[in-house]
Amino acid sequence: MSHPVGYAIRRVRHMSSAKLNGPFTDLILQKMQEMGVDSLEEFSRRTGISRGTLYYLVRGRQTKAGTWVKPSVDTLVALAKALDVPAHELLYRLEPEAPGSEWRSERHIPILGYVGGGPSQLEEIEERTVPVRVKGDARHLAAFKVRGNSMCAGKRPICHGDVIIVNTEDKGHPGAIVVARLENGEYVVKLLKNGALYSTNPEENGPPVIPLDQVAEIVGRVVEVRSRL
Incomplete structure (x- = not known):
């Protein structure tokens, strides 16, 4: 369950x-x-x-x-x-001051907008950035805020209000959670498998499966979920 x-x-x-x-x-x-x-x-x-x-x-x-x-x-x-x-x-x-810790620094990456909320997801939102700790620069990372509960189920639930960190240099693999831009301009977060994008919450409204021919771009793989507990 x-x-x-x-x-x-x-x-x-x-x-x-x-x-x-x-x-x-x-x-x-x-x-x-x-x-x-x-x-x-x-x-x-x-x-x-x-x-x-x-x-x-x-x-x-x-x-x-x-x-x-x-x-x-x-x-x-x-x-x-x-x-x-x-x-x-x-x-x-x-031990934040342990040798080697200086190679990991806090960076603020941009929250680009909402995913999963229809054509208006990239409207301006209150939070502009989110802090992450990385080695080197964080130019390959971006963040989105989740709207809706189409992925709020399964072993790795992503729910309304969560912030997701995306590696834009990693386009995902079968079984990965990815952010995608659809042909209609909508941004979604979905499970990539069997040549399509899947929602994990069958109780939510909306298409449970999006064929890849409706996808304009895989933005990147979700590497972290920050839940609003």
């Missing part, structure tokens, strides 16, 4: 949001949403990371003196595998 974005965090709401102080909370919850997992217990079963360790990573842990306890190297490696991110990126979250 698929769940909308935000479902996973509601499932751990009993912790109290004030206690979600772990350094990797956002990454863990995002991965849970991508996997369609609605509890830390299930995430633990799938990733092999103990439930106690996951609770510690999400909530953070302090000594009696108030010092934050950092996870071990073994825990960082296991978490990096589970999240499918480089281990050094997790290290830099713990």
Whole structure:
């Protein structure tokens, strides 16, 4: 069963949001949403990371003196595998001044407009840019704000109000989520497979399948989803 974005965090709401102080909370919850997992217990079963360790990573842990306890190297490696991110990126979250972190700097990339909302998506929106941390420049990245819930289902739900980061140098592959410009000028975010673009939420209005002959351009592959939880 698929769940909308935000479902996973509601499932751990009993912790109290004030206690979600772990350094990797956002990454863990995002991965849970991508996997369609609605509890830390299930995430633990799938990733092999103990439930106690996951609770510690999400909530953070302090000594009696108030010092934050950092996870071990073994825990960082296991978490990096589970999240499918480089281990050094997790290290830099713990130690922003660690050697090598200077090679990753914050850049602001443009939010070009809306996707999934019909011909008027590229109207001006309030947010102009979104920050990302990258090595080198970020000219290959662009962002869009999602309008509608045609992709708010499956293992990687993308829902109304989310901001998506797109790699414009990567035109996607079968099974990838991409942003495309249609022949009628409309911009959409869809699943690329079987020579067509698919919506993942069958309960939404609109065409569930768009043939590629109606596509003027694949803008790029979605590489990150920032949910409005």
